Amino acid sequence: MRFVGTVLVVSALLVARVEALNNGVARLPVLGYNAWNAFHCDVDEKLILETANQMVALGLKDAGYNFINLDDCWALKNRSNTGDLVPDPVKFPDGISGLVTKLAAMGFKTGIYSDSGLSTCAGYPGSWANEKRDLELFNKWGISLLKYDNCNIPSDNITRQNAIGRYQIMKQAIADVAKESGKPPIIFSLCEWGQQQVWLWGKTIGQSWRTTGDISPQWSSLVSIINFNSFITMATDFYGRNDMDMLQLGNGNLSLDEAKAHFTAWALMKSTLLIGTDLRNVSREVVDILTNREILAINQDAVVGTSISPFRWGINPDWTSDSLHPAQYWSGPTQDGVVFMLLNVEDTPASVSFNLTESPWIRAGRQYSVRDLWSHTDEGIVISSFSRDNVPPHGVVALLLQDAGDSPEPKEEPEAQPQPECSAPCSPSAVSSASRRTRIVYADLLAYVMNI
Numbered sequence: 001m002r003f004v005g006t007v008l009v010v011s012a013l014l015v016a017r018v019e020a021l022n023n024g025v026a027r028l029p030v031l032g033y034n035a036w037n038a039f040h041c042d043v044d045e046k047l048i049l050e051t052a053n054q055m056v057a058l059g060l061k062d063a064g065y066n067f068i069n070l071d072d073c074w075a076l077k078n079r080s081n082t083g084d085l086v087p088d089p090v091k092f093p094d095g096i097s098g099l100v101t102k103l104a105a106m107g108f109k110t111g112i113y114s115d116s117g118l119s120t121c122a123g124y125p126g127s128w129a130n131e132k133r134d135l136e137l138f139n140k141w142g143i144s145l146l147k148y149d150n151c152n153i154p155s156d157n158i159t160r161q162n163a164i165g166r167y168q169i170m171k172q173a174i175a176d177v178a179k180e181s182g183k184p185p186i187i188f189s190l191c192e193w194g195q196q197q198v199w200l201w202g203k204t205i206g207q208s209w210r211t212t213g214d215i216s217p218q219w220s221s222l223v224s225i226i227n228f229n230s231f232i233t234m235a236t237d238f239y240g241r242n243d244m245d246m247l248q249l250g251n252g253n254l255s256l257d258e259a260k261a262h263f264t265a266w267a268l269m270k271s272t273l274l275i276g277t278d279l280r281n282v283s284r285e286v287v288d289i290l291t292n293r294e295i296l297a298i299n300q301d302a303v304v305g306t307s308i309s310p311f312r313w314g315i316n317p318d319w320t321s322d323s324l325h326p327a328q329y330w331s332g333p334t335q336d337g338v339v340f341m342l343l344n345v346e347d348t349p350a351s352v353s354f355n356l357t358e359s360p361w362i363r364a365g366r367q368y369s370v371r372d373l374w375s376h377t378d379e380g381i382v383i384s385s386f387s388r389d390n391v392p393p394h395g396v397v398a399l400l401l402q403d404a405g406d407s408p409e410p411k412e413e414p415e416a417q418p419q420p421e422c423s424a425p426c427s428p429s430a431v432s433s434a435s436r437r438t439r440i441v442y443a444d445l446l447a448y449v450m451n452i
């Protein structure tokens with residue numbers, strides 16, 4: 001029965017238009033914390049509450065980071081006699097519902113983790129064939145978000161499901177439980193590592209989808225994720241987005257320039273932003289990067305939901321996939337202007353420069369004011385091009401350009417040399433070049449009139 005039902009659901013899905021789910025939740029990227037990158041399985045209520053306190057004390061909560069998400073390893077290895085997941089009573093003495101209550105009192109929403117297979121990646125029970133039961137429990141506990149992993153999945157030749165089918169069942173459970181309980185649907189964060197081109201269908205099932213395997217706290221991992229995602233930016237918009245994985249700022253040996261590039265790319269590509277470092281001794285510099293309000297404002301733009309995209313790859317020919325040297329020149333629209341991200345993907349300082357109209361959102365014949373989103377300074381007016389010298393290795397430049405009116409009158413074109421009186425027969429090239437000039441002027445005039 002189950003398998004027949006799934007086949008029907010999947011077939012219906014395939015003929016449906018690929019439109020974002022829009023069930024009212026997660027219109028904008030989720031901002032919050034997940035302890036996995038810093039602590040892996042080594043988490044308990046004490047750590048989570050200390051982290052929540054630090055989120056408040058460091059100003060992260062004020063900056064908008066209002067989710068605290070559990071990852072793997074919160075449960076016991078066996079379900080209860082009645083088949084329910086059981087929170088580990090040593091790690092979580094008040095259960096998950098107790099934790100949710102304490103976090104809610106501090107103004108946080110809580111996310112939880114499960115797996116679409118038989119067991120999670122760390123060997124705890126998965127939700128396969130228990131989707132509705134687990135969702136009811138999470139809903140009862142007051143959970144707001146589910147990260148749903150992809151380990152230990154039963155063989156497709158037994159389930160006849162594949163990833164779409166497995167994630168579709170949980171989507172349905174979320175919808176059913178929301179309807180039955182009258183509470184908002186739980187935000188569904190797909191974590192199947194980009195398999196089966198999830199960016200083509202993820203938005204019909206959940207609000208975000210991981211596009212790659214796990215991130216690690218090294219530059220090589222960051223640029224390989226940026227490179228991969230540079231080709232699928234069109235999948236991201238309100239209610240559904242590529243998830244580039246949890247932030248590694250503060251971890252490993254990332255330099256501050258690398259951390260800034262990391263944060264800029266993730267935020268402007270409208271990824272979910274989950275802090276993943278030990279907040280008990282995080283540096284002020286890392287907190288300052290995470291709370292860059294001008295960049296966060298673009299991540300949370302309520303008018304424009306799309307990602308920045310590359311307009312030029314830079315040291316590589318356009319559309320080249322290079323996991324160490326991804327596209328360098330990016331732009332995108334925002335409610336306040338056109339945002340640019342320029343990456344120095346080389347290991348030495350470098351200059352970056354571009355012509356404004358390389359970006360499709362820049363209008364020819366206009367001038368633009370430039371705001372530097374890292375120095376937080378106004379950089380004056382630019383007319384046709386921008387350049388910056390000495391961008392540090394693995395550094396980033398982030399700019400917001402705002403239309404500042406017509407550019408100054410272009411220099412008067414030199415008078416066309418009077419054609420020498422032609423003795424018959426007159427040179428055809430002189431005639432055609434004069435009439436071409438007339439056509440160009442006419443086209444400009446027409447474009448001008450149509451713009452008014």
Ligand SMILES: *[C@@H]1O[C@H](CO)[C@@H](O)[C@H](O)[C@H]1NC(C)=O
Pocket residue numbers: 077078
């Ligand atoms: C979990 O249940 C299995 C049987 O389903 C049993 O063999 C195993 O000992 C149990 N593990 C724990 C930790 O209770």
Ligand SMILES: *[C@@H]1O[C@H](CO)[C@@H](O)[C@H](O)[C@H]1NC(C)=O
Pocket residue numbers: 155157158
């Ligand atoms: C299912 O697939 C697995 C590996 O993909 C294979 O080892 C197994 O024999 C298959 N089983 C059936 C019933 O086809």
Ligand SMILES: *[C@@H]1O[C@H](CO)[C@@H](O)[C@H](O)[C@H]1NC(C)=O
Pocket residue numbers: 218253254255
């Ligand atoms: C970080 O470590 C990697 C690998 O050991 C090394 O190649 C890289 O230069 C280091 N980065 C920094 C900023 O120290």
Ligand SMILES: *[C@@H]1O[C@H](CO)[C@@H](O)[C@H](O)[C@H]1NC(C)=O
Pocket residue numbers: 278280281
């Ligand atoms: C941060 O603080 C925790 C707890 O006080 C400690 O265990 C950990 O080693 C510290 N980490 C660093 C990088 O100092």
Ligand SMILES: *[C@@H]1O[C@H](CO)[C@@H](O)[C@H](O)[C@H]1NC(C)=O
Pocket residue numbers: 354355358
């Ligand atoms: C920028 O504009 C100049 C002058 O029009 C042109 O020579 C150059 O090729 C352009 N560069 C790019 C990358 O488009």
